[in-house]
Amino acid sequence: MLTALDGTYGDRADAIGVAGRTASYEELLGAAGAVAADIAGAPAVAVTATASLETVAAVVGALLAGVPCVPLPPDAGPAERDHILRDSGAVAIEADFARRAAPPTAAPGASPQDPALILYTSGTTGPPKGVVLAADALAADLDALAEAWQWSAEDTLVHGLPLFHVHGLVLGVLGALRTGSRLVHTGRPTPQAYAAAGGSLYFGVPTVWSRVAADPASAAALSGARLLVSGSAPLPAPVFRDLERLTGHRPVERYGMTETLITVSGRAGGEVRPGTVGTPLPGIRTRIAAEPGAEIGELQLTGPTLFSGYLGRPEATAAAYTEDGWFRTGDIAAVDESDGVHRIVGRASIDMIKSGGYRIGAGEIENALLDHPKVSEAAVVGVPDADLGQRIVAFVVAEGVTGAELTDFVAAHLSVHKRPREVRFVASVPRNAMGKPQKKLLLDGHFGGEAR
Structure with missing residues (x-):
């Protein structure tokens, strides 16, 4: 070959x-x-x-x-x-x-x-x-x-x-x-x-x-x-x-x-x-x-x-x-x-993020965040970014931890390029009747959250 x-x-x-x-x-x-x-x-x-x-x-x-x-x-x-x-x-x-x-x-x-x-x-x-x-x-x-x-x-x-x-x-x-x-x-x-x-x-x-x-x-x-x-x-x-x-x-x-x-x-x-x-x-x-x-x-x-x-x-x-x-x-x-x-118009699912040329599964990052003892809920999305194509944004329910600490936590468990570029703290992750996160609401800005 x-x-x-x-x-x-x-x-x-x-x-x-x-x-x-x-x-x-x-x-x-x-x-x-x-x-x-x-x-x-x-x-x-x-x-x-x-x-x-x-x-x-x-x-x-x-x-x-x-x-x-x-x-x-x-x-x-x-x-x-x-x-x-x-x-x-x-x-x-x-x-x-x-x-x-x-x-x-x-x-x-x-x-x-x-x-x-x-x-x-x-x-x-x-x-x-x-x-x-x-x-x-x-x-x-x-x-x-x-x-x-x-x-x-x-x-x-x-x-x-x-x-x-x-x-x-x-x-x-x-x-x-x-x-x-x-x-x-x-x-x-x-x-x-x-x-x-x-x-x-x-x-x-x-x-x-x-x-x-x-x-x-x-x-x-x-x-x-x-x-x-x-x-x-x-x-x-x-x-x-x-x-x-x-x-x-x-x-x-x-x-x-x-x-x-x-x-x-x-x-x-x-x-x-x-x-x-x-x-x-x-x-x-x-x-x-x-x-x-x-x-x-x-x-x-x-x-x-x-x-x-x-x-x-x-x-x-x-x-x-x-x-x-x-x-x-x-x-x-x-x-x-x-x-x-x-x-190519886009993904059939919003759970695949393309950032900096990498294809990144949101679920893998969510699982890593949920491994942190102070995180109770997590939803990860990709938002448009002029440099990266999409940047990884994590919406989390957590107390007593900073966004920087969670970013470092993910980077230590997964590849560094899979770390969130932004962490926003919310009171809850919106879910449907089946308990599935409604990420469209997150992307539309209805649950903006607080960065800290």
């Missing part, structure tokens, strides 16, 4: 760069080979996915060994980390980039349909679920994106995205190793780092692009690029317009989920309109499940990039599909009848 490592595209000393360190394909292959030799036959391995050459070597080593790899968020709290390790059965490993070994031959009986990655994604309730992705799904998606974005070995890909999600790891690392493009991972995705990288292809989430647009000098430095790609959350139209004005590029947006990989995208050289995510990639079919007479409805899809299932959760896997086998995205969308361009 990792075509660049078999010599197809030659080699160079700086083929892979992460946070200021560089390596050739040969060096990466040797370090990954050492990892593969160590883990041969393991049921699954977990890698703390820091922005480092060690993370790249560990993930590649697992793929070479045919061992499912579980990337762990480096900022995960002990409860989240323990859940992922326990649920996946993975053994945590570390790579030593100084070690070298010959890559292994293919394991007997290995199949492209075998699990390659297990990525944990937040649901609207309960702990994260493991999304099983096979090697053939990864390859199908990367090949489709290479065609859509005219992505080739002539490119230099630049991004600074986390290496435990589809965007940063699958597209941003494995994509470079499949297409042969040079990779520059900037570490932190600052505007200045993007400007200094000299890339032809840039990946970013809306938070990154809003910060680039707020730094005109850095934005202007991207004018020599070939393509800017935005994803993981809708790109605000003002940011789109600012980037176009400052860089001369109209950013391409794409749409996907952990369970489906990237399925819909704008095209390099094609018409790009703000607020749209393009058309289905080759092999992907979409449909809108709308009420009679409605123009919008749930986006459903099918194709070769879909996940193999939720790890150990056959009921949840079955519930994710319609009776005739189409995946339910839970996103509300509209399709332009004239050209098939898709527009």
Whole structure:
């Protein structure tokens, strides 16, 4: 699957760069080979996915060994980390980039349909679920994106995205190793780092692009690029317009989920309109499940990039599909009848928050807050934010504790990016007759609460 490592595209000393360190394909292959030799036959391995050459070597080593790899968020709290390790059965490993070994031959009986990655994604309730992705799904998606974005070995890909999600790891690392493009991972995705990288292809989430647009000098430095790609959350139209004005590029947006990989995208050289995510990639079919007479409805899809299932959760896997086998995205969308361009309207549920490019389940944060001994009720929502897309706001019933203390409490138990940006204290959480929180009332401001 990792075509660049078999010599197809030659080699160079700086083929892979992460946070200021560089390596050739040969060096990466040797370090990954050492990892593969160590883990041969393991049921699954977990890698703390820091922005480092060690993370790249560990993930590649697992793929070479045919061992499912579980990337762990480096900022995960002990409860989240323990859940992922326990649920996946993975053994945590570390790579030593100084070690070298010959890559292994293919394991007997290995199949492209075998699990390659297990990525944990937040649901609207309960702990994260493991999304099983096979090697053939990864390859199908990367090949489709290479065609859509005219992505080739002539490119230099630049991004600074986390290496435990589809965007940063699958597209941003494995994509470079499949297409042969040079990779520059900037570490932190600052505007200045993007400007200094000299890339032809840039990946970013809306938070990154809003910060680039707020730094005109850095934005202007991207004018020599070939393509800017935005994803993981809708790109605000003002940011789109600012980037176009400052860089001369109209950013391409794409749409996907952990369970489906990237399925819909704008095209390099094609018409790009703000607020749209393009058309289905080759092999992907979409449909809108709308009420009679409605123009919008749930986006459903099918194709070769879909996940193999939720790890150990056959009921949840079955519930994710319609009776005739189409995946339910839970996103509300509209399709332009004239050209098939898709527009994502929003979530079917308000319990999924997209903040800073992360998909965050409100239920997981609520559970963490309720673990605090002074919190009796909690409801978490996402509210519009010019920088983050949405910011996490927690409405809590509690006494004798401050908002800052609760924020720190959540950050210590879950990933830091899941902490509330704002805590509001209320006398009660509005509920319906079934006892379910009525978050629409919170979002509408009827229960404003007090910040303290």
